[in-house]
Amino acid sequence: MKASFDSTNLEINPSDKGYLVNVDGRTASVQILHAENGRLDLLVDGQRVVAHVSSDNAKRWVTVGGRTSLLTKTSGAKRGVRHDHAGGLIAPMPGQIRSVSVGVGDIVKKGQTMLTMEAMKMEIRIQAPSDGVVKSVSVSQGQTVEREQILVEMEGKD
Numbered sequence: 001m002k003a004s005f006d007s008t009n010l011e012i013n014p015s016d017k018g019y020l021v022n023v024d025g026r027t028a029s030v031q032i033l034h035a036e037n038g039r040l041d042l043l044v045d046g047q048r049v050v051a052h053v054s055s056d057n058a059k060r061w062v063t064v065g066g067r068t069s070l071l072t073k074t075s076g077a078k079r080g081v082r083h084d085h086a087g088g089l090i091a092p093m094p095g096q097i098r099s100v101s102v103g104v105g106d107i108v109k110k111g112q113t114m115l116t117m118e119a120m121k122m123e124i125r126i127q128a129p130s131d132g133v134v135k136s137v138s139v140s141q142g143q144t145v146e147r148e149q150i151l152v153e154m155e156g157k158d
């Protein structure tokens with residue numbers, strides 16, 4: 001996801017242990033230790049940080065150390081039926097996982113349904129964007145997920 005934090009551009013990408021955040025050419029490792037009611041306990045390059053987040057559509061206000069900044073999604077937002085992001089399939093909106101049809105190591109074909117979720121009384125099928133192998137499954141049946149949360153990671157088939 002690409003975003004603008006006040007006047008600074010940043011890019012947030014999922015990694016094995018959380019996220020890699022690139023700000024003006026500098027990359028930081030960010031792990032979410034705990035998230036509840038708009039409070040995020042983060043580990044940023046090994047240092048504990050508390051952030052408070054409130055949102056309104058694409059805008060998010062983030063308060064860290066008593067300073068509030070506006071975080072706005074600028075590009076890279078996935079729209080429509082695309083649910084893939086940096087090798088992972090993401091939730092297009094908040095919802096609940098109804099079924100998971102794949103496991104780690106499974107070989108999948110383009111268009112194969114990997115899981116289904118329910119959001120706003122609709123069933124959404126998350127399908128493989130290409131042929132590949134399931135690298136990780138981050139959700140289970142009955143779990144509630146947030147928009148853009150990684151559901152399944154896969155890699156191209158060799």
